Amino acid sequence: MTSEQAEPGRSLAGRYRLTEPIGEGGMGRVWRGIDELLDRPVAIKELSISPHLPAREIEVLRTRMLREARSAAQLSHPSIVTVFDVVDSDDRPWIVMELVRGESLGTVLKRDGAQSPERVAHIGMQVAAALAVAHERGVVHRDIKPGNVLIAAGDRAVLTDFGIALLEGNSNLTSTGQLVGSPSYLAPELAQGGGATPASDMWALGITLFQAVEGATPFERATPMATLTAIVTEKVRPPASAGPLRPLLEKLLNKDPARRPTVSEAYEALAKAAGNAGKRGAASAMAQSPGGQDTPARPSEPGPAAAPSNAPVPAQGGATGRAALWRRILPVACGVAAVLAVIGAGLWLGSRTDEPSEAAPVEQSSTPEAEASEADESEPPEPEESGPEMTRHEDETGFALDVPEGWELERRDNGVFFHSPDGGYLQIDQTDTPGDNAKEDWEQQEGAISSGFDGYQREGIVALDESYLDAYVSAADWEFTFDGAEGRMHAVNRAFHTEDKGYALFLVSPEGQWEENRALLDEMTESFEPAS
Incomplete structure (x- = not known):
């Protein structure tokens, strides 16, 4: 399998043409492209491989990419990015997806800082609705974070990047020793080597909402290792700017997964906190909540998933006031999902x-x-x-x-x-x-x-x-x-x-x-x- 990245103008399967890169992450690039058969814009995710990875790790990435396509393809909801096609070229998969015209919540926070509790609640409702559909079908996302939530016109929120999602009944696909997910958003049970569950997705949703109203995650440290150690050993600092979201955030960030609210309970609390903003989108957002009926795939303009998330290297952690130095130790990458990611880390190697x-x-x-x-x-x-x-x-x-x-x-x-x-x-x-x-x-x-x-x-x-x-x-x-x-x-x-x-x-x-x-x-x- 080649590790060289594609160039603009390349054609895939005689149908999809790459125009320009719009995102990049640990697993590769996301391109803006054109479906020349249907004459519509699409997003195309390219898997790129480091020349230093052994054959087994390359196969893990390839299989993970296909899993992303299968995970998202079985979920139909306006707040989940639509997968149109998977193309095999150069012995690697390319995912053709809806092109969401907007930017990630992570980009919004980096540029504009913390958002109002009402707006965050409105966005959170849509993510919760997407998770309700995923969890009902046995899919745990495992990488909820602002970078994987796209914000389109009208504050439509779309959950992307199911590349490390865990499907019920499937193997836990990671590299050997790898911690999966982005360190700052990992639940304590995952940071300690436990398995992913819907409750760990709810923790990550809580961290994402916390960051959106506070401007930073509660356990952010200098390195992934320090972050993981803080997640496991330290108390969550109370949110100062969460307003009506504070009670929900405190419940979502309970270190005991059994005491976190379900996705339906979280949705109800978010709708209440969103006020009028929540009422406008409540009916459509939960149209496919557990037990509900599938609704049409989504609005006309498709769009890209956020840049592939990855942890290609170490895992890390560290208690407050102690060396953030020794944290980045586990290149799970490595990760290193991330990891391990735990990092990179990771977690990680x-x-x-x-x-x-x-x-x-x-x-x-x-x-x-x-x-x-x-x-x-x-x-x-x-x-x-x-x-x-x-x-x-x-x-x-x-x-x-x-x-x-x-x-x-x-x-x-x-x-x-x-x-x-x-x-x-x-x-x-x-x-x-x-x-x-x-x-x-x-x-x-x-x-x-x-x-x-x-x-x-x-x-x-x-x-x-x-x-x-x-x-x-x-x-x-x-x-x-x-x-x-x-x-x-x-x-x-x-x-x-x-x-x-x-x-x-x-x-x-x-x-x-x-x-x-x-x-x-x-x-x-x-x-x-x-x-x-």
């Missing part, structure tokens, strides 16, 4: 840390001496194998370090990645709000994070005292192994910080190449220079 002060290094140092003395009496020693050549990377954010030549640079929202030829990678994350003690912070976060990795096995969480780390306030490694898509993986998340800047070097390696990659991590850490 697994990792492990090394214990630098154990007996093994001592044994290794004594053995070469013995061998060397014997060799002196017989034949000249063979020349030592040298590691790969290193090249200096000076990052645009200010830090610098040496990396092996041949490791390919990739920039993502959740950090800088260097992909090694053996299938591993180094992820570098940073924060302006580091915690006081790297080791204690890793220990605090392990419980919430480890459940996101299949076959997780802790190797150790240890403070580091190497001389090349003397300039930092504290440093620690979290090492563990896990089951990756291509076999057993070994990883270490190395955290270190100054008074005002924290860094994490997250190394993931195939088990067979661990020793040499672990040695490279030490070399890269020793060469590291923080931003000034």
Whole structure:
């Protein structure tokens, strides 16, 4: 399967022509296009693949894309984006959808800030109505967020992006160790590795509405890992500007899923809070609530789903006031749905840390001496194998370090990645709000994070005292192994910080190449220079 993205003017199936990209996310692009047979505008979602993904991960993305089409196609409601067709080209699926002429709620909030409780309630009613139809048919969306709610003319709200939806009776399709969904909107039970249910969709709806009236999500932190930890461990701050929506928000954001309102109860509360705005759309919005009859697909002008949501990399979390630094540890991507996404994160891909002060290094140092003395009496020693050549990377954010030549640079929202030829990678994350003690912070976060990795096995969480780390306030490694898509993986998340800047070097390696990659991590850490 090619990873190259399409260009404007491309024709699919001799019928659909791409005109211009209108959105982009972890799984690919959304294009404005033309159905040349029916002469109507459409949205076309393109699946794009990173060249670094193994074959199994590529198949997961391909299957997820098809699931999105099937999930949305079986749901007919004015507040759910309509899927018209699925085209297979270049051995990858392309989804042809209704083109919604408008912008996402996320774009509205970014540009205009918090919205009035009445308007938010009116939008929320329509999303609740869409969820009612989905839940009745056994579909859990799993990624409710402002970016997946499109706002068209007349404040018509349309729910999009069923790419990670879970259909009743189908397998929970994720990459190995991956946390699915956008970290800020994940319910506590999902952040701890639980399964998705209608109640977890209701939590995400609550976070979305909270953000719409307050201007920010209640658990937003510097990294996904910190966000996930806050979701699990901290109380929801009371909304200050929610007005009539406050009682509903407090119920939707109950950490016990059994105590959250049903979608029908939420709809009734939203209609009441919306006042006249709600009355105008109430009848049509819930025309397909559970037990109701299907209504015609929708108004004439079709439109695009929001940019594909993804978590192609780490999962993260962190308690208030503690290091947001060590959060972005699980590239589930990775995710990393997102993840894991939990992130990226994610949630996300697994990792492990090394214990630098154990007996093994001592044994290794004594053995070469013995061998060397014997060799002196017989034949000249063979020349030592040298590691790969290193090249200096000076990052645009200010830090610098040496990396092996041949490791390919990739920039993502959740950090800088260097992909090694053996299938591993180094992820570098940073924060302006580091915690006081790297080791204690890793220990605090392990419980919430480890459940996101299949076959997780802790190797150790240890403070580091190497001389090349003397300039930092504290440093620690979290090492563990896990089951990756291509076999057993070994990883270490190395955290270190100054008074005002924290860094994490997250190394993931195939088990067979661990020793040499672990040695490279030490070399890269020793060469590291923080931003000034």
